[in-house]
Amino acid sequence: MLSGYDTGGxxxxxxxxxxxxxxxxxxxxxRLDGFSIAELKKRSNAATREFMTLGVTFxxxxxxxxxxxxxxxxxxxxxxxxxxxxxxxxGVIQRVAAMNAFLGDIYGKxxxxxxxxxxxxxxxxxxNYRKEMQDLPVPHGTYIHVCGTDIVRGKDGKFRxxxxxxxxxxxxxxxxxxxHLMQRAFPDLVHDLPIRPVSNxxxxxxxxxxxxxxxxxxxxxxxxxxxxAYNSAYFEHIFLAREMGVPLVxxxxxxxxKDRVFMKTVGGLAPVHxxxxxxxxxxxxxxxxxxxxxxxxxxxxxxxxxxxVALANAVGTGVADDKAVYAYIPRLIRYYLxxxxxIDNVETHICREPEGLKFTLDRMESLVVKPVGESGGYGVVIxxxxxxxxLAEARELLTANPANYISxxxxxxxxxxxxxxxxxxxxxxxxxxxxxxxxxxxxxxxxLTRVALRKGSLIVNSSQGGGSKDTWILG
Amino acid sequence: xxxxxxxxxxxxxWMARYTERANSLARVLDVNQAYSQDAHGVRNWQSILxxxxxxxxxxxxxxxxxxxxxxxxxxxxxxxPSSIRSCLRQARExxxxxxxxxxxxxxxxxxxxxxxIKPLKTSSxxxxxxxxxxxxxxxxxxxxxxxxLETFYRDEAWHxxxxxxxxxxxxxxxxxxxxxxxxxxAGAAEMGSATDVSQWNALLRAAAGFQAYRRRHPVTAMSxxxxxxxxxxxxxxxxxxxSSVNQASEALNALRRDSGLGTGLRAQKHLRAFQxxxxxxxxxxxxxxxxxxxxxxxxxxxxRTSDLVAQEFFGRA
Numbered sequence: 001m002l003s004g005y006d007t008g009g010x011x012x013x014x015x016x017x018x019x020x021x022x023x024x025x026x027x028x029x030x031r032l033d034g035f036s037i038a039e040l041k042k043r044s045n046a047a048t049r050e051f052m053t054l055g056v057t058f059x060x061x062x063x064x065x066x067x068x069x070x071x072x073x074x075x076x077x078x079x080x081x082x083x084x085x086x087x088x089x090x091g092v093i094q095r096v097a098a099m100n101a102f103l104g105d106i107y108g109k110x111x112x113x114x115x116x117x118x119x120x121x122x123x124x125x126x127x128n129y130r131k132e133m134q135d136l137p138v139p140h141g142t143y144i145h146v147c148g149t150d151i152v153r154g155k156d157g158k159f160r161x162x163x164x165x166x167x168x169x170x171x172x173x174x175x176x177x178x179x180h181l182m183q184r185a186f187p188d189l190v191h192d193l194p195i196r197p198v199s200n201x202x203x204x205x206x207x208x209x210x211x212x213x214x215x216x217x218x219x220x221x222x223x224x225x226x227x228x229a230y231n232s233a234y235f236e237h238i239f240l241a242r243e244m245g246v247p248l249v250x251x252x253x254x255x256x257x258k259d260r261v262f263m264k265t266v267g268g269l270a271p272v273h274x275x276x277x278x279x280x281x282x283x284x285x286x287x288x289x290x291x292x293x294x295x296x297x298x299x300x301x302x303x304x305x306x307x308x309v310a311l312a313n314a315v316g317t318g319v320a321d322d323k324a325v326y327a328y329i330p331r332l333i334r335y336y337l338x339x340x341x342x343i344d345n346v347e348t349h350i351c352r353e354p355e356g357l358k359f360t361l362d363r364m365e366s367l368v369v370k371p372v373g374e375s376g377g378y379g380v381v382i383x384x385x386x387x388x389x390x391l392a393e394a395r396e397l398l399t400a401n402p403a404n405y406i407s408x409x410x411x412x413x414x415x416x417x418x419x420x421x422x423x424x425x426x427x428x429x430x431x432x433x434x435x436x437x438x439x440x441x442x443x444x445x446x447x448l449t450r451v452a453l454r455k456g457s458l459i460v461n462s463s464q465g466g467g468s469k470d471t472w473i474l475g
Numbered sequence: 476x477x478x479x480x481x482x483x484x485x486x487x488x489w490m491a492r493y494t495e496r497a498n499s500l501a502r503v504l505d506v507n508q509a510y511s512q513d514a515h516g517v518r519n520w521q522s523i524l525x526x527x528x529x530x531x532x533x534x535x536x537x538x539x540x541x542x543x544x545x546x547x548x549x550x551x552x553x554x555x556p557s558s559i560r561s562c563l564r565q566a567r568e569x570x571x572x573x574x575x576x577x578x579x580x581x582x583x584x585x586x587x588x589x590x591x592i593k594p595l596k597t598s599s600x601x602x603x604x605x606x607x608x609x610x611x612x613x614x615x616x617x618x619x620x621x622x623x624l625e626t627f628y629r630d631e632a633w634h635x636x637x638x639x640x641x642x643x644x645x646x647x648x649x650x651x652x653x654x655x656x657x658x659x660x661a662g663a664a665e666m667g668s669a670t671d672v673s674q675w676n677a678l679l680r681a682a683a684g685f686q687a688y689r690r691r692h693p694v695t696a697m698s699x700x701x702x703x704x705x706x707x708x709x710x711x712x713x714x715x716x717x718s719s720v721n722q723a724s725e726a727l728n729a730l731r732r733d734s735g736l737g738t739g740l741r742a743q744k745h746l747r748a749f750q751x752x753x754x755x756x757x758x759x760x761x762x763x764x765x766x767x768x769x770x771x772x773x774x775x776x777x778x779r780t781s782d783l784v785a786q787e788f789f790g791r792a
Binding site for chain 2 (some may be wrong): 053221229237245250252263
């Protein structure tokens with residue numbers, strides 16, 4: 001089945017740099033050999049149909065017409081051996097711990113700023129820094145309750161962190177739905193393998209959320225706050241509310257009275273104690289943030305500051321997952337935890353600093369330049385892949401506003417065998433494990449493997465035509 | 476205490492109403508098709524527009540009342556918010572909002588049904604294939620009801636589902652009967668003729684009540700009195716007005732009982748009064764006076780109940 005498969009010199013998740021399956025993948029490869037391309041294609045089509053029927057979709061808009069698309073699903077799983085995973089797991093937990101310590105510090109005594117570990121203006125001048133959080137303790141010192149860490153593997157086979165998502169990371173629903181779909185569509189591929197399960201995510205999340213309930217509340221009412229059906233991640237909001245068995249509310253369903261939050265039920269107002277919000281800080285409370293927000297709840301921050309309601313993630317976490325602050329995370333790990341980072345960063349140059357800017361401008365044609373305030377892969381310029389004209393345009397933008405950019409060497413992302421048309425071809429992948437933190441941290445085994453479906457493309461974002469794969473932690 | 480979000484209760488209620496409405500609309504179109512094959516063509520299709528009070532909306536979109544135009548208007552036209560296609564779209568949108576509440580099976584089936592109807596062009600359904608289209612809709616909606624019955628958790632949301640379904644059904648059964656009685660008034664000379672009997676037949680079949688009627692009235696000829704009585708007041712036939720009102724009332728009682736709060740009292744009282752007024756209804760008198768007046772009264776009572784439910788439970792003005 002994989003005869004003729006050529007990794008093109010990249011690290012292959014199935015074969016590494018060899019031309020045969022890595023030990024952990026031997027059994028998967030053997031089983032895959034039993035399938036013809038036609039059979040794979042047939043099952044893949046059935047899976048797509050099932051996703052449409054189930055409405056496992058994300059929503060894209062054009063001309064105000066609603067379009068539900070499914071995240072394209074590739075049927076060949078990506079395998080990570082158990083031992084390798086355990087290192088990754090420890091690495092992302094360590095990172096989340098450092099980010100939480102950092103947030104506790106900058107919203108508290110600001111030691112790291114005084115000690116010169118990170119420039120104060122980078123933190124206090126950051127658009128995501130929320131002064132409202134200053135000196136406000138949060139339960140267990142946890143600010144980032146759900147974190148999605150974007151991890152890539154380069155040509156050398158080493159994992160590196162590319163980005164932290166500590167606000168409202170998306171994608172975990174696909175991890176679970178992909179697995180369920182694999183189990184239904186490929187029972188013959190899945191059976192009897194020691195794949196670590198993922199279906200308890202909702203339960204783990206609900207447990208963590210219960211742990212941050214206000215003091216004295218034994219049986220907290222948790223709700224999931226969504227911007228509503230027009231949000232691109234609405235399916236995920238539905239999924240999580242369903243998995244946890246909690247109400248999926250919108251701002252209009254909530255109200256604040258006497259600094260307490262209530263939801264409007266058929267029987268009148270019912271108290272709410274914990275809000276898993278999938279709404280950005282800006283929109284949370286029109287009294288405090290954007291006054292034009294129709295999605296938030298007036299008075300929510302008053303209730304939050306009084307400790308009558310818990311928010312996950314906490315307000316103001318954006319300052320820790322900022323692409324500029326990202327560069328300092330290894331130093332923050334050493335500073336707060338007195339540990340060496342278990343997973344390295346991708347080498348990063350900060351254009352707000354003269355040497356970073358010079359380095360970047362001198363080598364733009366070989367670097368990836370990223371705006372720090374964007375997400376979803378927008379505005380990213382891949383030096384080696386763009387035309388001279390595009391490069392010149394990017395150079396202008398960068399020179400005009402250097403503080404808005406970082407640059408990184410182009411990571412030659414690892415590839416994974418992927419069903420493309422009538423052949424199995426290598427396609428670039430990344431990995432987003434999800435860490436859930438209440439009193440302590442737990443990582444969903446595996447995470448979202450995103451795959452760039454266009455040949456040669458390095459951009460895996462769903463909004464840019466990426467797809468996903470089931471991710472198996474084996475053994 | 477009830478933890479059901481008011482907005483979700485609203486959505487459950489309307490999901491049930493819209494699927495029930497799509498189902499009934501398919502029945503009305505189907506049965507009307509059966510009438511118009513017998514005689515007056517155009518006039519028959521006009522009567523549907525009259526009962527749904529859609530003449531103005533129809534006139535904005537179509538030049539002439541014809542079988543094809545009325546079928547298109549009610550079956551597939553996305554511009555008509557009450558077409559079968561629009562009803563299923565709205566049922567599916569409501570279901571989408573309450574996906575954490577309903578079973579996966581309920582959602583998938585409704586989503587699939589919507590996906591099946593959505594690509595149809597306005598001209599896709601004509602008098603030639605109306606019957607098979609109606610069958611698809613009826614089967615789809617009945618499947619929805621069956622899946623709901625088997626999988627929906629029986630908390631407050633279930634009672635709001637029943638409430639929506641039964642209020643809509645009461646309304647629709649009344650309209651179905653109304654279509655036929657207008658025919659009667661228009662062509663009284665045909666009463667008792669072979670054509671007329673076949674029309675009563677068709678009417679009962681449209682309400683899925685032919686077998687049930689025959690069990691209740693094994694040998695008698697079909698009279699307007701007996702059919703009207705059956706569809707309005709037989710408490711044992713699940714699509715009769717009385718049966719629907721009884722079930723809606725029971726759902727309201729359960730809600731009041733289970734939520735343990737003061738909400739819904741006005742809706743409950745109102746529906747109870749309507750329920751006992753129905754029991755006092757004398758079919759002969761109704762027929763002597765003409766159905767129109769009674770139908771108007773029924774519609775008013777049902778609308779009022781619906782408004783009270785929206786005010787008291789959903790927080791609508």
